[in-house]
Amino acid sequence: MANSKITLNYFDIKGRAEIIRLVLTWAGKDFVDNRISREDWPALKPKSPFGQLPYVEIDGKVYGQSLAISNFFAREFNLYGKSNLDGLIIDQVAQLTEDFIQEIVKVIRAADPETKAANQKKVQEEAAPKFWGFYEKLLKESSGQYFVGDEVTLADLIAFDVVTGFVSDFTLPLPDSYPLLTALVETIGNNDNIKAYKAKQQ
Amino acid sequence: MAPKSMRLIYFDARGKAEISRLVLAAAGQTYEDVRLTKEQWPAEKPNTPFLQLPVLEIDGKRYGQSIAIATYLAREFGFCGKSNIEELQINQAIQLAVDLMNTGSKAFYESDPAKKFPKYFQFFEKLLKESGTGFVVGNSLTLADIVFYDLVFNYISRKVASIEGYPLLQALSKTVESNEKIKAYLAARKPTEF
Numbered sequence: 001m002a003n004s005k006i007t008l009n010y011f012d013i014k015g016r017a018e019i020i021r022l023v024l025t026w027a028g029k030d031f032v033d034n035r036i037s038r039e040d041w042p043a044l045k046p047k048s049p050f051g052q053l054p055y056v057e058i059d060g061k062v063y064g065q066s067l068a069i070s071n072f073f074a075r076e077f078n079l080y081g082k083s084n085l086d087g088l089i090i091d092q093v094a095q096l097t098e099d100f101i102q103e104i105v106k107v108i109r110a111a112d113p114e115t116k117a118a119n120q121k122k123v124q125e126e127a128a129p130k131f132w133g134f135y136e137k138l139l140k141e142s143s144g145q146y147f148v149g150d151e152v153t154l155a156d157l158i159a160f161d162v163v164t165g166f167v168s169d170f171t172l173p174l175p176d177s178y179p180l181l182t183a184l185v186e187t188i189g190n191n192d193n194i195k196a197y198k199a200k201q202q
Numbered sequence: 203m204a205p206k207s208m209r210l211i212y213f214d215a216r217g218k219a220e221i222s223r224l225v226l227a228a229a230g231q232t233y234e235d236v237r238l239t240k241e242q243w244p245a246e247k248p249n250t251p252f253l254q255l256p257v258l259e260i261d262g263k264r265y266g267q268s269i270a271i272a273t274y275l276a277r278e279f280g281f282c283g284k285s286n287i288e289e290l291q292i293n294q295a296i297q298l299a300v301d302l303m304n305t306g307s308k309a310f311y312e313s314d315p316a317k318k319f320p321k322y323f324q325f326f327e328k329l330l331k332e333s334g335t336g337f338v339v340g341n342s343l344t345l346a347d348i349v350f351y352d353l354v355f356n357y358i359s360r361k362v363a364s365i366e367g368y369p370l371l372q373a374l375s376k377t378v379e380s381n382e383k384i385k386a387y388l389a390a391r392k393p394t395e396f
Contacts, residue, residue, distance in 0.1 A: 001286075050298065050325050068293035075286050084277050085260070091270035096252065102304060134252055 001076040006031040009044065010054040014165045016066040017054040022157045023070050025197045027077035067094060074154035081148045089138070089148055093155035096134050097162055103127040104170045120170065128171040132178050135159050139180035146184065160188040204278065208233040209259040210271075211250075213243070215396040216356070218268035219256040222275055224348045224378075227387035229279035269296065276345035283339055291329075291339040295346035298325055299353050323368050326350055330370035336377055343381055351378035 006024065010017035012035035024031045036044060036053070048055045049064040056062070056069050063069055071094070074080045081087060103123050110116035144150035147159070161167070163174050163185045174182060188194060210226070212219035214237040226233055238246055238255070250257050251266040258264070258271040265271060273296075276282040283289040302322040329338055338346035354375050357363035365371050378384060 049294075051321075063290055063294055065294045065297035067297050068290055071293055072286060072290035075289070084274060087277065088265055088270055088274040091273055092251070092265060092267050095267035095270045098300070105304075137251075 002029075004059050005057075007034055007057040008032065008054060009034045009036060009048070009056070011036055011038070011041070014161075015054075016166075018165045019070045019158055019161045020054060020056070020066060020073065021197070022161055022194070023073045023077065023079060023154060025193050026152070026157060026191065027073070027079065028193055029073075029077060067098065070094075070154060070158075074157075079152065079154050079157070081151065081153050086148045086153070089142075090153050090155040093135065093138065093147055093158055096131060097158050097167075100127060100131040100162065100167060104167060107170055123170050124172050131162070132174065132181060135162070135181050136178045139184060145180075145187070152188070156184060156188055160185050160194075164189070205260045207259075207261055209236050210234070210256060211236040211238065211246070211259065212256040213238055213240070215394045216352070217256075217396050221268070221272045221345070221348055221352050222256065222258065224352060224384060224387070225272055225275045225279065225281055225345060228281060228343060228348070228381060228383050229275070230383055231275075231279060269300065272345060272349075276348075281344050281348070283344055288339050288344075292344050292346040295326075295329055295338050296349050298322060298329075299349045303353065323363075323365060323371060327368045327370050330374060336373060338374070343378070347374060347378050351375055 006029065008017060008020055008024075008031055021033060041053070045051055047062065049062045052064060054066050054069065055064045063072075071080075071091075074090075081090060103119075104127075106119040107116055107123055110119050138147055138155075139145075142149060146152055147155035159181060163181065168174075174185070176182070189198075208226075208231070210219060210222055210233055216223075223235065243255075247253050249264070251264055254266055256268050256271060257266050258274070265274070273282065273293075276292075283292050299322075326338075330336075333339060335341040337343060338350060350371065351374065354365055354371065358365070365375070379388060
């Protein structure tokens with residue numbers, strides 16, 4: 001994998017691909033960050049494994065599903081802990097985030113403005129505190145400052161993405177009442193690779 | 203290090219716990235299959251990590267999220283592929299199935315549910331064709347096969363979809379059902395609506 005050619009294909013937004021970009025950036029792995037316009041997508045669609053974005057090309061083979069992809073790169077680049085139990089802790093965070101995202105999907109896919117507004121309110125008032133609370137609880141239970149003790153894993157990057165990525169477009173800003181989560185986001189954000197990447201996106 | 207004791211806690215149903223039960227069955231693992239009644243649930247809820255079931259209790263510590271739990275069990279007992287790339291393929295297949303389940307409840311009310319499913323069943327069929335082994339990934343049973351099997355079983359038993367026209371998916375169902383340990387588990391399994 002160290003010498004593999006990786007191309008990530010997605011729209012020019014954070015969305016579902018950002019976690020993949022964060023994992024590769026944290027790992028210092030070069031990749032082609034192919035950002036596609038909406039106009040160019042139909043022509044590319046047949047090349048995607050499941051007619052969706054994101055998809056990656058790794059040494060000529062294509063794979064879809066952002067969760068599977070980010071999970072794979074995390075394992076390849078030592079961001080997945082050391083044991084099966086570490087993996088379970090990380091997967092809990094990943095799957096909780098999927099549940100959170102499903103609440104946001106209800107806003108995006110709402111059939112009419114009233115439903116959209118109601119679902120948006122539910123995200124802000126119910127879902128966000130609930131899921132932020134779960135991340136805070138898991139951090140509290142950890143033996144270190146990260147989800148898996150003292151080592152950064154995919155789980156930490158996922159939480160960072162939740163608070164700074166597309167999910168945060170649908171929530172209010174993270175309040176002070178989640179100190180461990182707040183500290184984690186700051187720590188991840190202060191990483192040199194992440195800072196350089198964020199600067200490039202401006 | 204294999205866990206000393208495991209309890210899988212859920213309702214008296216297949217639901218989100220069944221894929222874990224199938225993995226444990228295929229692995230020949232003993233565990234406590236705890237089934238809560240609706241009356242017992244409110245008291246148990248605060249004792250769960252995320253106020254939901256299923257929960258897997260491993261040597262006294264509790265974990266939630268059905269896919270995380272099933273994946274842990276699959277990894278622990280050798281049903282999660284032989285390489286990172288195989289695990290990527292397994293996770294890819296599982297996430298596709300999850301996408302289908304997320305749209306699935308809408309399809310239950312859709313007047314023509316056959317509209318929703320073919321897209322996903324085509325993907326499952328495509329993955330099986332690309333694999334060429336009769337299994338979704340590699341040449342032996344993995345969590346991906348179990349997830350596809352359980353999903354197909356649910357849709358067919360509730361008569362909301364058919365896998366006519368998906369021969370590889372049909373064959374996969376039979377393959378999973380005829381796995382010796384799973385066959386014994388299924389023969390003893392109490393039928394439940396969900």
